[in-house]
Amino acid sequence: MDNSVIEQVVEAVLAELSRSEGVTVPEAPEIHEPEERDITSEAERAAVLVKNPVDAEAIARMKKYTNARVGVGRAGTRYNTQTLITLRADHAAARDAVFMDIDRELLDGIGLFAVESRCTTKDEFLTRPDLGRQLSDESVSVILEKCVKKPDIQIFAADGLSSTAIKANLPDLLPSLLDGLKNRSGISVGTPFFVKNGRVGLMDQVSELLEARVTCVLIGERPGLATAESMSAYIAYEARVGMEESRRTVISNIHRLGVPAVEAGAYLAGLLCSILKAKASGVGFRRDTGNEG
Amino acid sequence: MTLKSTLLGRTYTFSSVKEVLAKANEQKSGDVLAGLAAESELERVAAKEALSRMTLNTLRENPAVPYEEDEVTRINQDALNETVYNGIKNWTVADFREWILDCDTEEKDLLRVSAGLTAEMIAAVTKLMSNLDLVYAASKMRVPARCNTTIGLPGTLSARLQPNHTTDNVDGITASVLEGLTYGCGDALIGLNPVNDAVSSVTEVLKRLDDIKNNYGIPTQICVLAHITTQIEAVRQGAPADLIFQSVAGSEKGNRAFGFSRETVIEAHELLRKHGTSAGPNVLYFETGQGSELSSESHHGSDQVTMEARCYAFCREFSPFLVNTVVGFIGPEYLYDSRQVVRAGLEDHFMGKLSGLPMGCDCCYTNHMMADQNDLENLSLLLASAGVNYIISVPASDDVMLNYQSNAYHDITAIRAALNLRPIREFELWLEKMGITENGRLSKHAGDPSFLLGKKA
Amino acid sequence: MDGEVITSVGIDIGTSTSQVVFSHLFLKNTSGCFSIPHIAFVDKKLIYASQAHLTPFKTQTTLDDEALRRLVLSEYENAGLKPGDIDAGAVIVTGEAARKENAEMLLNSLSDIAGEFVVSTAGPDLEAIISGKGSGAQQISKARGICVINFDIGGGTTNIAAFDDGEITAKGSLDIGGRQIRVEDGRISYISKSAVKIAAAAGFYPELGEPADPDMLRGICRAMAEVLEQAAGVSPADDLLEEVRTAGSTFFAAPGNAKAVCFSGGVADCIHSTGGDPFRYGDIGPFLGEEIAGSRICSELTPLRGKETIRATVVGAGSYSTTVSGSTISHHGSVLPLKNLPVLKLDHFEQERCYGGDSEYLEEKIKWFLGQNDTTRMVLSMTGERSPSYARLKTLAQCVGEAMGEALPAEAPFLLALENDTAKALGQAIEMIAGPTRAVVCIDSVRTEQGDYIDLGRPIMDGMVIPVVIKTLAFG
Structure with a gap:
């Protein structure tokens, strides 16, 4: 077949295509200057992305009742592109929270020294x-060397499953908590520190090592798409390796959009004192207010 | 009994049936964590080779947990159809695999043989099957079930609509329900995982879901997945419930860690028969997932595929309406990456179907696993091809309460369109009547939750 | 602690009738066991409602406070309660009664028998909101996600509130009511000023003592209903709408998206059931009800029957006037309860200055405010930042501590109310600056406006929360 034949065929096909009915080509939308935007901002998240909704206000209201991703609209059966990229961004933030390490400078800034668990890599963690x-053997020695022994209250932080949570909350929570304890006279507070690749149960070893009465670990929660910044506090009275999990008191959801870090710090100060006074934590501890003295 | 095999001139010996079963598993981080996994790839294949020559009879006589010690083993062994069993007991696991895959073996044959199988036999053959084996074999079997509606018929793909909320706020839950309905989700179930396990709170949510179901005349069922004892109490106090839910494990000890036993399930079953809001006869809902036994130290030295198969042996005793594996929720210490999750999802679905169960799947992952949404989409498409009864769906894949990702409402419509599957018939008619679909395709109102606000059935 | 029940009283003294109700309000920690507590009202139950008594007057315009006191005391007895059993609630003097010169004395005379924490509240805007909650309009609006206008039509005034998805979006009051014209022995015995205005605009000139002509009175009521149509936004507004606005009330700006209308107050019952002797109550209430039933309000909007009609205000006062603070707060229980505290609300720019540490500015502002109000007690209020850094919070605490220390007498407590949840941290930081001898009360989840007054109750739920009543206007 020579080229002219090919050209003829192509022309015929094109002519046929242009005649065929039912083929609709969407009109090209007007071209706008790209606007400055951050699709992960609160305003963008609150936006109703459903095309031509019956009642946009009603959808906006629904979005106020839940942080589930409703009113996101669609492209055929799939997400529109804004929703797709927002989901990817939130997942990326969550992955970074799990896999990134805490900067040394951040810890120096709040006066914490760092030790490690027995995990040497994130993968192992x-x-x-x-x-x-x-704790790694070396970490045990460092802690024994640097920390006050037999404190009434021992506080430490661990990255857990979100270093982002520690980064976002610890610098504001810790001083609020320590000031709150300072306000209450007659309570000795141990030397705080940070554990890399640490899990909640590590507090049992810390408690035994330092002979603390109350131990509190501030730890990053497993990140969701909604936030990668959520931190928890686990508290136990006379924690011991192998004790029942039910002896821990847990306060979760500490982050910018949950309980703010400074407020959580002040609340924890009261709670730690109540646990110290009650000599019990977890199911054995009846939560009181922590609002007084 | 042969517990050894030779590969590439090297002989591998195993000390027990349990060891062969564990080492024949495709790699799972949970088996590694438990210290049960094969130490090399060759040892894994050697175990498969040894397993392939083992007879079904040997597997029956070597349950993962002894009969005397364990309720799940007893339920499994006592309910076996001895006639069927006698017909197949001398098959090797290889024979069994090839019979399943044989072009002449049909659904009715598979479901008949199912009555003579123990969990360990089902687990064993699964370990010899490739991913496509699992898809193809499962696609031969449909296991419908009936509550208010019938799900699981050929040509259908159903969805559980999961409208979870961080504080169980009923208005927020309603928003997620309406959104999901407009994507054609919810024909399997509208079911919420509650934050608050108090009877009063669970009752309030059940009432709201019941209101929505009745107001719009939706042909479906509702459930709040609180602890089984909470649901029992709520129904006793008059809460509307079509189904009662419980998470199950593959050993009595594991179920005790979940806070229930066989008696609790029987109680729930009886209660629903008298006071439930559904027609039945299938009124129970179970969830499972590889690794849960290890996490409660109730795995009795067995691998996680075998323990998962035992969950299904427990479930089938109660003729449930829904059973699904929550395949990627447990974390990387049990299923490390997407490869392991996809494999586990296909294994669980096949094992459940071969156990005669109406299987669904929560294709999901957490943010600390080596997996992402693309992997999850792959798995759901594979399972839909394998004939899964239903999959879980949440708003835009993000479960804000459980902090993990599952299939989006959108995914259900896309999979149905791509594989030419439909919702169940009653629900499809309802979607047409409401104007959410037109001639089986999404209408311009699909995806607009406000569209349903002004409409009542 | 899992839950607590508090007993609340509502006392409504209206132009024509007065009522007393008692409610149980159920408080519970609604957060999960892994979260910081969140205490909220989870249920409200009416346990006793008195009949509607005619409000005793000594003269045409002066309330009989002694008779009222006896009336209220007898209702306590009927309900089997003592003033000491009451934890919360409100006395509301509404309509024309509130404008009478002895209202303040009356409220004072009732406060002591109505329980320790019971407070006196009034103001037509607040009445509008309270009656809209009591009638059930707010709940309907929230349940259906629509905009509902509530008309609470009493003897002297019609209080109007609009709720959109449960949120108040407009409020106001008009001098229109069933007892704006009264009839005794077939003759007109009273005509209010606003009734004269409305009648004149419609071409009627009723005289005191003349025989009650049903056609004329019906005509005047039709004119009143037309003013209400204007308020509802279903007819164009004219000057009359502004002329009959109740003194001290906001202009009610009708929302454009109203779908339904709800009626409460005594006249509501005449809307829902018409017919019978038009002068059975000795006033024009039945005519007004019939005219409203036939007006554009009921044809343009969906009319709904309120859960409460004549009792809407008193039920609202008893069940909806009290709120609770946030659950992480800072307080010295000993200084509470405190009543009728004027609120100094900082606007956004002033708040920013305080977070920046400008204590001189704040000190001047507080001194000015105390002088204006001729008082030494006040609540400093601001929205507050949602999640400030600890450094910023300490700067704010320093600023507030210094300014209040300078501006307030040595024995006066430092009282703060924020909207955002940071009160415990701020209170703790201020205590460090104020020293151990100064009482500091810092609460959050409280939204105030300039000109509000606030009551802080005795801490409840093991001290976790403080009952709070916010008033838009208080006497004195």
């Missing part, structure tokens, strides 16, 4: 929870 509950 994720697949070996048993090792994440134990």
